[in-house]
Amino acid sequence: MTVYLFIILGVFAILSALMVVFTKNPIHSILYLVLTFFAIAGEYVLLNAQFLAIVNIIVYAGAIMVLFLFVVMLLNLNKETEPHKSILRQLIAVIAAGILLIVLVGSLKGADTMTIKPFAQNTGYIENLGQVLFKDFLLPFEVSAILFLAAMVGAVMLGKKDIK
Amino acid sequence: MTLSLFIIYKAVLVILVFLISLVIAMYSTYAERKVAAFMQDRIGPNRAGPFGLLQPVADGVKMFMKEEIIPQVSNKFLFILGPSVAMFTSCITGAVIPWGTSLHIAGHDFALQVTDINIGILYVMAVTSIGVYGIMIGGWASNNKYSLLGALRASSQMISYEVAMGLAIIALVMTTGTLSLKGIAAAQTGWHWNIVYQPLGFLIFIICAFAETNRTPFDLPESDSELIGGYHTEYSSMKLGFYLFAEYINMFISSAIMSTLYFGGYNMPFIGRLGLSPNTMAILGVVFLFAKIFFFIFFFMWVRWTIPRFRFDQLMNLGWKILIPLSIFNMAITGFIILVLHK
Incomplete structure (x- = not known):
């Protein structure tokens, strides 16, 4: 039961994280990011880490994303004012993001030697x-x-x- | 306790808390107008029913019957999501408040609290910080400059005062040693109310509570004289009703939180000496808690009809330059006293 819930929340988190990138409207991106944080907080609760879950919501969803929303609303971004990005810049961005992905994967590969008991009592x-x-x-x-x-x-x- | 009994008991408790919040919010609108009338030497609503007691019902029916307008240029989904989020967040905080001790009926122990999570206060903080999304989304989706200004004011105000509120709560947690609201309420038996140990913390907390619920003197997000109606300018019918209603539920819930954190919750001094049965004590505890809550709701109204609203820069100065240093000072003093007394 818990495992299924965990998987559902994980899929939800990944889908909403993808929507952050794919939506055109910056405000919608931020709202999808808030949804992602909620899904991750749900995962924390399933791992018995209520404190981390609630702090994740207070700090990220409740404070940082509100500031993001605040700034984007003040800037009033929309289709007319969106700056045009050249092909070269897009290519550079893709390469930089790819290198970041390699770094993240590389650092996480070494970390799986630790034994973590999921769904254990009192861990968090x-x-x-x-x-x-x-x-x-x-x-x-x-x-x-x-x-x-x-x-x-x-x-x-x-x-x-x-x-x- | 069997599972089915447990589910029925929790369901009944949840529905009761929900209904009580709604009814109290409903009659807060009536009380607000009566208090305003009393302060201004008027009579107040007296047409619908005896003493105008049916006025909230008449207002509710009027809200439902009004024409529903959604601006064409706005984002329809977000426009509807705004008041829904505001209403939802104000309703879910009641789950962690201990309304009383527990009732013993037919060999079972029924705690008068929906759920006792070990981080109760932080849950309340999280829900308050989520509550601002209702106002921000609604204000932005209205596609109106006044609404946007109201939403921006609301978000900056709530973020600023959350910091001072959190710091005041940290000092409280240092004295009580637990984050669970049940534990905090249970620790305040007799005269050991937290207001005695944390007077400065309470002062900071109540000011922040006024700011978080957008009540006068901090009602700048909807200040009608400069922003027409702030974030709910474009709203009509029951969606407007939800925004106004959410404010009254927030007021009720923050009164309950203040009574629980600083004024002993369901405890009353000397009541233990009467030698009453545990069940009578539990029911009396609920009565005491609600008496305290009603006092705080009256206090909210009292302030609203007495003090004029701030200017926005004054509000920010108060939040960042006075309340946050004061609450850090309070935290340091509390830590120092704990260190001296325990060694």
Whole structure:
């Protein structure tokens, strides 16, 4: 039962991710991306990782995609204002995306040696996640926090009206 | 408990919560007009039924009977999706609120909460952050500049105040040590209400709740004097009704969340000393919770008819430059006190 649900959600996620690329209207693309995030959150719930599921919805679907939508609505993109892309640029984009795909596949191929028990109890409970983050991976966790802080300061600097 | 009994019990509970939300939202519109009339020394609605009690029914029938207009240049699917999302998100939050302890009937234990997930507060946060899509999609699909401005205002306002709200909740979670709403409500027996431990956090939370529900003084997305009606300018008939109704349900739900998080939920001091049976206590608990909720709904209305609305830059300044630093300060103080008391 759970496996079938998992597969259905996975297919749904892939289909809506494809629709993100194939729809012409940027607003529709964003809404399809939101659907993709919901499908992925559903997968997290099936893997007993409720915390990750809900954080995925709060951060990605609830905050980042709202900002995307906000910006696209402000830009008012439509067919008339869409810039024309030359064949050369399209070719370069395809090659760059292909190389990214190779990198992703290559990095994921090495990762399947770890044994992961799917659908196990208590794997993604917030207590266990906290233990892992603050005991086993404390240094990477704090370093990424500093990285976020630096990004925030950078964004504030860019947003300032007069830089002396 | 057998499976069929479990399904029946949960179904009854879900339908009850749904109906109660709708009825309370319906009579909130009546209460709003009566409170406004009281504040402005008028009488208020008094024609339909005794004391005008049938006014919400008359309004509802009127909404259904009105002509339905969908602008030709708009995207029809998204235009209908907007109010649906707004209504849907405001209805599903009630699932995690503990309405009372539990009833013992015929050897079975019936908890008065639809579901107790271990991340209850975060679920509420997630649903609130999804709620903005209803307004944004509707505002954009209307293909109207006023609607778009209203939608943009709503989204930026909700994102800004979610941050301060989340930080206020983090301080609360630090004191209670659990994310489950059931656990938080159960921990506040007697006088141990969280408002005693988190007064500043509550102040931040209630301001953010006003902003998240788009109530005055933060009703800039629909401020009628500048934006005609904001995101619902192009809407008519029951689709407009859904937007207005969703706001009242949100008000009810956020009152319930505030009562549960900071005002003890179903707990009342000294009630344990009366020596009542557990079932009577559970029913009394529900009554107390609803008394608190009605107080907060009245408070929402009280503020609406007392305080004028902000300017948009003032709203952003309050959110980013006052509430977020204050909530970080609150978090640091809470952490410091916990550290001192526990060592």
